Amino acid sequence: MFTHQPVMINETIKNLVHDPAGTYLDCTFGLGGHSKEILENLNDNGRLIAIDRDKETAQYSKKIEDKRFHFKNLNFSEIESLNTRLDGIFFDLGNSSMQLDDPDRGFSFQKDGPLDMRMNKEExxxxxxxxxxxxxxxxxxxxxxxxxxxxxxxxxxxxxxxxxxxxxxxxxxxxxxxxxxxxxxxxxxxxxxxxxxxxxxNNEIEEMINGFKSAACLLKKNGKLIIISFHSIEDRIAKNFLRSEEAKNLSIKKQGKPIKPTINEIKSNPRSRSAIMRIAIKNV
Ligand SMILES: C[S@@+](CC[C@H](N)C(=O)[O-])C[C@H]1O[C@@H](n2cnc3c(N)ncnc32)[C@H](O)[C@@H]1O
Incomplete structure (x- = not known):
């Protein structure tokens, strides 16, 4: 069994869940660390949809027995098919610890395994x-x-x-x-x-760009978009999207400065050290 400490969890909840009766989308379910905490902060009318392209995450989604929760195996580039207006959308980019810690998935240079690296093994x-x-x-x-x-x-x-x-x-x-x-x-x-x-x-750049655009389309007025990235290329894609003409046309506007994890979090979870959270809000 893999364990995972969700990164910047307090900052995520504080900035994402502005209406406990709202409908939210976690685009990077992984082991469900953020999803579980989002659910904790919703009331009975709230709803959480979670997606992940990795078919192996479905087994973890089944452990969440909560009628407010729905899981689908989807790519970022497919979220418009959800056809639901959302109060907040969350991206925690990169690999999950399940992917990194399992040598058979072939993501880690520290563990020997087949050179695979597909997030979705059906690709x-x-x-x-x-x-x-x-x-x-x-x-x-x-x-x-x-x-x-x-x-x-x-x-x-x-x-x-x-x-x-x-x-x-x-x-x-x-x-x-x-x-x-x-x-x-x-x-x-x-x-x-x-x-x-x-x-x-995993065609990650295109997936991110399409995912962020679709997210901007799906948000309701005052809906929040939260993106956590872990290295400069991911962060640049997020930053450039939020500054782009396209984001302006989709009425999505960055809010505040990027946020980094606290020193205490970095000490207790070294994986968080390179995390950067960017926040945006939908204006109309
Ligand atoms: C950092 S992990 C998320 C961890 C999760 N927040 C938690 O607390 O357990 C990122 C997850 O996003 C998924 N992912 C990455 N790119 C994706 C994409 N384009 N579409 C859907 N899921 C994707 C990966 O398969 C991985 O499970």
């Missing part, structure tokens, strides 16, 4: 298929744009050379391969490479 392309077939330019572009990896071209060249001799199959194989060529002392040298491949395999 076709795994990280293994991609890394063994993509062109050197494709690999270099993904590592550069989605991983901000300074050595993107060098790693892409070495990956393509190496896979001629033996294909990449496991997370440990890829992680040790990157380590061999890296001099980074600060954090694990494969951090950026793994994140870039994960974002590519």
């Amino acid at each position: 076709e392309m795994t990280a293994e298929q991609w890394i063994n077939t993509a062109t050197e330019k494709e690999i270099s572009d993904v590592l550069f744009h989605l991983g901000e990896e300074r050595k993107s071209r060098f790693y892409a060249k070495k990956i393509v050379e190496s896979r001629k001799k033996s294909k990449f199959k496991t997370t440990a194989q890829l992680s040790l391969f990157i380590e061999k060529y890296s001099s980074s002392q600060k954090r694990h040298p494969a951090t950026n490479v793994f994140r870039a491949i994960r974002m590519h395999i």
